[in-house]
Structures are given as C-alpha cells and as structure tokens.
Amino acid sequence: MPSMPALPEINSNHLQCLxxxxxWMLQDRERRxxxxxxxxxxxxxxxxxxxxP
Structure with missing residues (x-):
C-alpha cells in the first residue's frame, strides 16, 4: 500500500484574512x-x- 504523503502545514497567520x-467552510472541506x-x-x-493468497 502506498504511504500517505506529508501534507503542507498552513500557518494560522495566512488564514486571518479569511x-x-x-x-469554517475551509475547515469543513478539509475534514471531509x-x-x-x-x-x-x-x-x-x-x-x-x-x-x-
């Protein structure tokens, strides 16, 4: 089975402009x-x- 790729981390500072x-839509999308x-x-x-076998 292929290993799961490491996902990039998003700094919370980048989300403050949303x-x-x-x-919350982005959070729900990520969860799904x-x-x-x-x-x-x-x-x-x-x-x-x-x-x-």
Whole structure:
C-alpha cells in the first residue's frame, strides 16, 4: 500500500484574512477530504489483504 504523503502545514497567520464563514467552510472541506482519504485507505487495505493468497 502506498504511504500517505506529508501534507503542507498552513500557518494560522495566512488564514486571518479569511472571513469567518470562509474559514469554517475551509475547515469543513478539509475534514471531509481527510475522512474520505482515510475511508479510501481502509478500503485499499481490505482489498490488498483479501487478494493475497
């Protein structure tokens, strides 16, 4: 299974210019992407382990 890439860190100073609604939308987007990535990784792990002899 491929390893997960290291994601770049975002300094909180860069987010101060966002409106509150935009910030929370970005947070929700990040959470959904993370949840999806972990779900896909779990599925890939199951597929890889079930296809081995």
């Amino acid at each position: 409106a509150d609604d935009d910030y 992407l993370t949840d999806w990535a972990f779900e896909m990784r779990g599925m890939l792990g199951e597929l890889c382990s079930s296809s081995q």
